[in-house]
Amino acid sequence: IYDGKGFLKKEDAQKFLDQLNMSKKLTAIGVSDKTEKKKAPLLYNLAELQSDCSKRFKISPNDTLEIAQKLYEAKLTTYPRTDARVLSTAICKEIDKNLKGLQSHTTYDKTFVDRILTFSLYADIAKTSYCNDAKIADHYAIIPTGEGSTSGLTDLEMNVYQMIIDRFVCIFLPQAEYNTSTVILQAANSERFKIAEKALVKMGYLEVLKGKVEDADIDDAKLSDYVKKGDVFDADFASEEGKTTPPSRYTSGSMILAMESAGKLVEDEELRAQIKSCGIGTSATRAGILEKLVKIGYINLNKKNQVITSHPDGEAVYEIVKKTIPNFLSPTMTASWEKGLSQIEDGSTTQEFYKKTMEAEI
Numbered sequence: 001i002y003d004g005k006g007f008l009k010k011e012d013a014q015k016f017l018d019q020l021n022m023s024k025k026l027t028a029i030g031v032s033d034k035t036e037k038k039k040a041p042l043l044y045n046l047a048e049l050q051s052d053c054s055k056r057f058k059i060s061p062n063d064t065l066e067i068a069q070k071l072y073e074a075k076l077t078t079y080p081r082t083d084a085r086v087l088s089t090a091i092c093k094e095i096d097k098n099l100k101g102l103q104s105h106t107t108y109d110k111t112f113v114d115r116i117l118t119f120s121l122y123a124d125i126a127k128t129s130y131c132n133d134a135k136i137a138d139h140y141a142i143i144p145t146g147e148g149s150t151s152g153l154t155d156l157e158m159n160v161y162q163m164i165i166d167r168f169v170c171i172f173l174p175q176a177e178y179n180t181s182t183v184i185l186q187a188a189n190s191e192r193f194k195i196a197e198k199a200l201v202k203m204g205y206l207e208v209l210k211g212k213v214e215d216a217d218i219d220d221a222k223l224s225d226y227v228k229k230g231d232v233f234d235a236d237f238a239s240e241e242g243k244t245t246p247p248s249r250y251t252s253g254s255m256i257l258a259m260e261s262a263g264k265l266v267e268d269e270e271l272r273a274q275i276k277s278c279g280i281g282t283s284a285t286r287a288g289i290l291e292k293l294v295k296i297g298y299i300n301l302n303k304k305n306q307v308i309t310s311h312p313d314g315e316a317v318y319e320i321v322k323k324t325i326p327n328f329l330s331p332t333m334t335a336s337w338e339k340g341l342s343q344i345e346d347g348s349t350t351q352e353f354y355k356k357t358m359e360a361e362i
Contacts (some may be wrong), residue, residue, distance in 0.1 A: 021237055043171065061256050
């Protein structure tokens with residue numbers, strides 16, 4: 001059965017078409033509807049905020065960090081240099097204070113906050129995935145405090161503040177609901193094709209993001225309203241040439257996320273667990289690492305779209321390192337070093353042994 005990935009040889013495609021064209025009919029042999037629920041995403045940590053700001057406002061991670069720091073100093077948001085995307089049990093117990101503060105904020109639409117407070121939608125937040133003490137190292141996620149003043153903020157700073165508020169408000173609202181209609185069509189040669197349409201039927205938390213994200217509009221149309229099992233359709237089969245495309249280039253935002261999740265590139269399970277909690281750099285230093293690479297001329301950063309490309313000088317350094325100390329190019333080394341530091345901390349190894357191990361790896 002054709003799997004939708006295409007044919008590498010034109011003659012194979014033509015053979016497939018010849019079989020289908022023996023009878024230009026398709027019969028619906030299966031029609032189904034499935035309801036799927038989607039809950040609001042976890043709260044912002046610095047990396048996620050930097051990534052979203054890079055996409056939406058085309059600003060660098062360092063610019064986002066500076067804005068987040070200003071919002072924090074204005075007492076509008078919590079501490080920005082955090083890797084956590086959840087709240088602590090302690091803050092969940094008094095989260096209504098943040099909401100009541102937002103309710104009195106004249107710069108924010110109170111509609112959703114009023115609803116959350118009126119119906120106590122915040123009451124069980126500690127029992128959800130948005131609250132998890134085990135996933136917090138030093139600071140919980142970035143959320144609005146409900147305090148401070150927005151006077152003196154630029155339009156961009158207000159927009160970033162609004163993003164943080166929206167993400168926070170969403171976690172208290174119902175899940176969005178989608179209907180996925182699937183139709184299976186069968187050709188005369190028993191080949192099957194699938195059509196699937198996904199429609200938003202209940203907005204839930206997406207109501208907050210209406211007009212701000214693409215999938216926040218209700219669509220009542222369902223394939224099952226138009227297609228029934230046993231329906232026969234005239235069909236036209238054709239082929240077209242296509243080319244595979246390389247992965248998209250990194251932007252400053254997606255690079256920050258890649259640095260945060262560098263553990264995914266490590267095959268050793270124990271080392272992957274070690275780097276999972278820290279990645280390459282920290283929430284406070286990743287933007288600075290990128291900025292330094294741009295400043296010394298190893299990478300290029302397009303300020304208009306935040307796309308990152310390599311510079312000949314950086315490529316030259318890469319080739320030299322690859323031939324001399326290739327371990328430096330792998331996050332596995334970073335994970336190994338982090339593991340060694342943890343072992344020194346818990347007393348399971350000595351500083352001398354760790355130093356010898358490091359020298360052997362280099």
